[in-house]
Amino acid sequence: VVGLLAGDAAVKRARSTGLAMVTVCNNNHLGLLAGYVEQIARHGQIGVVLTTSEALVHPWNGAEAMIGTNPVAIGVPASPEPFILDMATGAISMGKLIAHRHRDLPLDSGWAVDAQGEPTCDPHRARAISPFGGPKGYGLALALELLVGAISGTALGRDVVGTLDTTWPCNKGDLVISIDPAAFGETEQLERVSDYLDAVRRSPARPGSGGVGIPGDGARRRRDAAMADGIEIADTVWQELRRLDEASAAA
Amino acid sequence: VVGLLAGDAAVKRARSTGLAMVTVCNNNHLGLLAGYVEQIARHGQIGVVLTTSEALVHPWNGAEAMIGTNPVAIGVPASPEPFILDMATGAISMGKLIAHRHRDLPLDSGWAVDAQGEPTCDPHRARAISPFGGPKGYGLALALELLVGAISGTALGRDVVGTLDTTWPCNKGDLVISIDPAAFGETEQLERVSDYLDAVRRSPARPGSGGVGIPGDGARRRRDAAMADGIEIADTVWQELRRLDEASAAA
Numbered sequence A, B: 001v002v003g004l005l006a007g008d009a010a011v012k013r014a015r016s017t018g019l020a021m022v023t024v025c026n027n028n029h030l031g032l033l034a035g036y037v038e039q040i041a042r043h044g045q046i047g048v049v050l051t052t053s054e055a056l057v058h059p060w061n062g063a064e065a066m067i068g069t070n071p072v073a074i075g076v077p078a079s080p081e082p083f084i085l086d087m088a089t090g091a092i093s094m095g096k097l098i099a100h101r102h103r104d105l106p107l108d109s110g111w112a113v114d115a116q117g118e119p120t121c122d123p124h125r126a127r128a129i130s131p132f133g134g135p136k137g138y139g140l141a142l143a144l145e146l147l148v149g150a151i152s153g154t155a156l157g158r159d160v161v162g163t164l165d166t167t168w169p170c171n172k173g174d175l176v177i178s179i180d181p182a183a184f185g186e187t188e189q190l191e192r193v194s195d196y197l198d199a200v201r202r203s204p205a206r207p208g209s210g211g212v213g214i215p216g217d218g219a220r221r222r223r224d225a226a227m228a229d230g231i232e233i234a235d236t237v238w239q240e241l242r243r244l245d246e247a248s249a250a251a
Helices: A002-017 A034-041 A094-103 A134-152 A189-202 A217-229 A235-250 B002-017 B034-041 B094-102 B134-152 B189-202 B217-229 B235-250
Strands: A019-025 A046-051 A072-076 A083-087 A173-179 B019-025 B046-051 B072-076 B083-087 B173-179
Touching: A002 A019, A002 A034, A002 A046, A002 A173, A019 A134, A019 B019, A034 A046, A034 A072, A034 A083, A034 A173, A046 A134, A046 B134, A072 B134, A083 A217, A083 B134, A134 A173, A134 B046, A134 B072, A134 B083, A134 B134, A134 B189, A189 B134, B002 B019, B002 B034, B002 B046, B002 B173, B019 B134, B034 B046, B034 B072, B034 B083, B034 B173, B046 B134, B083 B217, B134 B173
Parallel strands: none
Antiparallel strands: A019 A173, A046 A072, A046 A173, A072 A083, B019 B173, B046 B072, B046 B173, B072 B083
């Protein structure tokens, strides 16, 4: 909820100044960032949202988690639908690592390292998630940790608590940036961006690859299908949701 | 030169507003971005610089270059030296690909694809550079292309010319962003950032890895060594520099 308010505040401010940044301190888990930048993009502005997490990712060559999974989301207005990128800088999420542990499934190579910093495919020996994209991904993850921490004044690295373990109040930060292209004299960006994205979608693909996609297209198709056909929920989760619903109705 | 002026303008503006973005249109090749963000960081501000290039990088699953090598540079004040990240979103630079062609050296896997979009290690068959970091790196490279193009109003994708082939005037854009942490109520970020970076440097490393580094440290060591010991220049380059020097002295 705080994230949506921050998005609204950034959009309003950018309308007058062209560029606005809102910092959120000590907020709880933001959830998926895609929704915030989509909200900004639907106002005709470009949105960038950054946040951090507890230290789960090791530095390049490192054996210990020192960096959050630090996702970045970028939304750009386009027709018929905005461009929405929402990606973490960890190779996988902590949720995925835990799921592999529960099911005794091997990890892909490059996803995690053991207590000595050696790459491991054993989910039970994994001690830290690897950054995506090797040393460059590490540099980016570290830079995003610094941007969020230094600007919002919130905790850095192993001092971040409460994003997974909610017994502690969460002390991480979030940055919500909104940019109004019109303020920079740019009025035809919607058409130019849409044309360019169409050219990328139509560009020649490797045979058998299924074609070139644009970030956000797949998630949008899955969401549309879920809105039309419903979603599958595990029985235990459904029972828990019913129980919470009844408890809140009784309160 | 335009880049340095843009950096100065952004720093001055951020001092009063907390946050400033300067767009540069139709500029020539910026050169290394590290110098611009270092300039901003030495003023106590956080710098982010983005630029694009001619389309050299293929989309994920794609066979044709549709995206620039789109580097991102991020500078954050720290003691004793600022944090400086300067990385392209292509797996390698065009210069490196050309050097491998000239020397008939094989490419590493993941660096490039051939005309059908299949990964290739043959520098002569390589038609497009791969994004670093797989599909996530592709998403980031595309998002940066959109940010620069949509905000500065400059060309996108295959419409960008003149960054390599200087027979055309260059029509790409650059973004220079400067953020003054003090404007966001943050006054102790220098100490916090420096302490965190030291903790990352000292964190346990994989045996035999040479330890955990921070982006910019290696480049700084090489620069300091070069300032102390001089640099090696190929004879032909040195002759050309002398010729240019004499020609400009005569003009």
